[in-house]
Amino acid sequence: MGSYVLSRLAQAVVVLLAVAFITFLLLHLSGDPALLLMPPDATRAQVIEFRTQMGFDRPFFEQFFQFLGRILSGDLGYSWRFQEPVLPLVLERLPATALLAVTALIFSLIIAIPVGVISAVKRDTPIDNASMVLALLGQSIPGFWIGIMLIFLFSVKLGWLPTSGWETPQSIILPAVTLGLALVGRNARLVRSSMLEVLGEDYVKAARAKGLSEWRVVNHHALKNALLPVVTVVGLELGILLGGTVVIEVVFAWPGIGMLSVQAVTGRDYPIVQAVILLSAVLFTLTNLAVDLLYTRIDPRIGYK
């Protein structure tokens, strides 16, 4: 058990090192930073001097290790636009994104699990077919369109909910629902297929042969097994969502990481872009690590080998 945790931690470290390397490499490939940073009218001598001063003339790997040293000490550089350290800027946006991600995910699961289970139990009936058509729709309609339609209906026409921002607690409803609907489709289909597989297992037959009610067979014996693959996918989804949901955050003017990265990209604020990429990768890796560790709790077969 302990060795399993250690090996997973070691893997996470390797992944993060690779991410840092790729981020650094991409930036390195995007052009000469000295030319980019100096004003256009700087002389050649000034550029060279700046380059030496900043260490841009050092060998690639030396620069990489310096970069690594800096990010390990929490120094992700200065934002060119805000003239402030990047890390606090990005971290400040994280709660909004995390709140939206978690709310959307919970919303999607509250709908997807019952829908998936009912579809599997009522396989090939009109209920199943209707649910799966709706799930496919939810999955295939672009989020921005759903978002705009929801704003149109609930904010403009009915005036029940704010159109954007996050000034009031109600503000989260529309973006979370928009984001969640796309996930409902995928998760419901996943729960259904996983449930169908589990319902054919011998231990489900054995549970029925014990005289248990169908409700208990489905929701106790089958569901817990059927949710194992769902946990993996939900972990991945959370990891992706934590990296910022660009489109939804822009549509709803949600002040999260997604908004920040759009602003940074359009403003060519590379340190912020770099920080967002790094942070997303760290969060993604950590969520996956958390899911793997959670797995040892919910699936007794894992971690003992």
Add this chain to the structure above:
Amino acid sequence: MALMTDDKPDDVALAVSNLHTTIGTGPGAVRGVDGVSFTVRRGEIFGIAGESGSGKSMTAFSILRLLPTRGRISEGSILFKGEELTTLSEAGMRKLRGDRIAMIFQDPMTSLNPVFTVGSQISEAILQHRRMSATQAQAEAIRLMEIVEIPDAASRYSAFPHQFSGGMRQRIMIAMALSCAPDLLIADEPTTALDVTVEKQIIGFLQKLRRETGVAIMLITHNLNLLAENSDRIAIMYAGQIVELAPTSEIFANPRHPYTQALLNSMPRGHISQQRLVPLAGVPPRIVGKRSGCSFAPRCPMAQELCTTVPELRDCGVGHSARCWFVEGSPRHDK
């Protein structure tokens, strides 16, 4: 072997008559079980043998009314201790399942739920049918685990299925089946997935169980050797029908149906090692729609013109019947 004739009603645990179970509907429906009749007496081990797809398991699942979604009992009667099961409500069936009729499955590796402890799975069966507190059920589950000789039962209560070997898991399945002292135990290939020494132990348990509790056991297997020593009577199934039904010694000494003879010729029989094994070619057919003649005829070495007419089960001895036109004084198929 004294249990053969003169059924007193009290002695009959299960009486299946003219059972038909179909899978699917309409002209494409498969006749999984096609007119099967037999009785299982109290304290008896009744063997059902046949190849895969012969309808053995389908018969078992019909009795428990746990058929696949598209399967249904279309005709016939299943009397369990005098109670008709084919028309019993689903709630009534649930009361019987796991309580008075228990089942052991083929593969102990897959018939225990991997995410729950073995102990909780046994207690669950107890709590379902008996008025007990959770603590009492746990104590009872540990007692049952001791009965099936699981070492260190109390501490193994909270272990998970993957921490047990196949034989131990099958013992746990047996403990679960015993939890409510059933009148009928259906064992569907209980030792097929296990090695021979473990098979001996498991069958030993079943033998002890029926001696001590008088439970009626339906032992379903494709292994006739297993039934030779461990059953009182045997039904041989083929293509959804019983083709021969006789006391165990009769089946082995005097097999009357060509299929039974072919099965016996195809398997090694203990010490008679001189005998050459004769493989039986082909597979049993799936019967869709109306039967045209004897289902075994296409594989039968003695098939004749007459065999294009469907044969009935015909008596050919005390408690012995076979579904063949040539049962009496027929061209015997001897090796």
